Amino acid sequence: MFGLKTLDVGIGMALMFLFVSLICSAVREFGELATKTRASTLKAGIVEMLGSSRVEAFFEQPHISALYKGNYQGALVSSILSWIPFLGRTKLPSYIPSGNFAKAALQLIRSETTLASTAALAVSDVRAWTGPVPGDQKPEDDLRKAVRSILDSTGDDLNALQTGLEQWFNSTMDRVSGWYKSRTQIWLLVIGFVAAALMNIDAITVMQRLSTDDKLRDQVVAQAGSTIAECTKDPAQCGAPPKQGGTPDTLNTKLDNIKAATAQMTQVSWPIGWSGGYPDPQFKLLSSGPSDKNDAAAAYAAMTGWDQLLWWLGIIGGWLITAIGVTFGSSFWFDVLNRFMVVRSTIKPDEKSPKEKSKS
Structure with a gap:
């Protein structure tokens, strides 16, 4: 059955794709400025x-x-x-x-x-x-x-x-617009993959952590609510085109979107990033403890060359999924996030948090 936990994981994934899409679309606009x-x-x-x-x-x-x-x-x-x-x-x-x-x-x-x-x-x-x-x-x-x-x-x-x-x-x-959009999709895929690799945004690992970490999931849902509120006040923050007759979107707006998205990503402990030359969240999963890097290093060293290759291919596959998600665009992911939050708001309190049984 489709439960609250599954919905919250979907909210987290939509929010992650929204942030990365904002960054990548802004980079693409800078490229457009350079090449026209x-x-x-x-x-x-x-x-x-x-x-x-x-x-x-x-x-x-x-x-x-x-x-x-x-x-x-x-x-x-x-x-x-x-x-x-x-x-x-x-x-x-x-x-x-x-x-x-x-x-x-x-x-x-x-x-x-x-x-x-x-x-x-x-x-x-x-x-x-x-x-x-x-x-x-x-x-x-x-x-x-x-x-x-x-x-x-x-x-x-x-x-x-x-x-x-x-x-x-x-x-x-x-x-002609179709030609341009096709090229833009290809560029977004490339930019998205590079961004995912540089920031180690592995969609598979993020989904796994959201599925198992209740604290992270609650933080992400709270952040999604604040993001929806901010984007409702200023749609340009989430990549929405300016309204007819409104102020045209500028490169300063795109730069602000990058800053805002990266700032939002650091507010919550998203399972992303690198540490010591290794993909940090995936590397920690190799250890018995959440922060035992020596244990993780020993576990990685004990892996055969084939197992290490498969491990890296899994991470690269997660980066590719992130890149594919970027090609849908920030407006798409904002709409998905908004719909998920509306559905979540309709769930009864008892369904969100079952009442404790009586001790008597």
């Missing part, structure tokens, strides 16, 4: 939509150039510097509103027609532009296909065409 992969991924999506020959002209359009400093060539990075953090990052925008894209695309189309510079663009001009280019043996590009498809479905309406271009852009950006 959002901007380069967005540019790759624009190239796919418009073709490489139109990219510079697109980013030079007023509706797009207003979103970054300088000109297109100045925003690019030299291939020699591309691998160097900060120096090798693109200065192109990380986000383009769909309305800006549609207006810039229409201006691109206009520049490829034979209209005079002062003439207004009409739907008939766009229709003519979507036709085959005389003497052009190249395959038809995606922009022409998309515009023709939009005109065929909406009719000869320039406003409808702009709306269709916005929808095309949004649907493509959903796919």
Whole structure:
């Protein structure tokens, strides 16, 4: 039966994953600052939509150039510097509103027609532009296909065409966001594993200790309650995105999240960390007493090489589980923790702590 002890272990594991996720997501954001992969991924999506020959002209359009400093060539990075953090990052925008894209695309189309510079663009001009280019043996590009498809479905309406271009852009950006999220998941897995190894956060050992140590479990549940209260007041502390119209999330916020998470981890005696070059909580489990390091060292030395390898593989497996948990993100673990705490609050006092039997 699902009991309070099992629920408290789940609360402890969710809280641990929340703390580690906050640290790793903040590290990932620092990496994003150094490399600006959002901007380069967005540019790759624009190239796919418009073709490489139109990219510079697109980013030079007023509706797009207003979103970054300088000109297109100045925003690019030299291939020699591309691998160097900060120096090798693109200065192109990380986000383009769909309305800006549609207006810039229409201006691109206009520049490829034979209209005079002062003439207004009409739907008939766009229709003519979507036709085959005389003497052009190249395959038809995606922009022409998309515009023709939009005109065929909406009719000869320039406003409808702009709306269709916005929808095309949004649907493509959903796919581009998928590219970015996939890369982010991989980075979080790597960062999570490195963090778990450096801090020796072995999910298996943590769960074992929570299952057997009543004092630790009570401390963790109390900490979970205070964490829920703090994150409810300030959701950014638990990695929640800023509300619409609110103050944008900053790197200072991410740095504060790292400090807060590490401080929280030290408030409770979590079974993590290293001591004397050995993973401390796992090493202590080898001894007959909780703090007898000499006994643990003797037990470790008495193990065969194969047993020592299996022992380390078990620890590495725990680090990997921690890393996998990180990929779900801090918002996910905050939601799980919150649900667990709500369920716990509904348990009757008698179920939490059975009454003592009468001595009479």
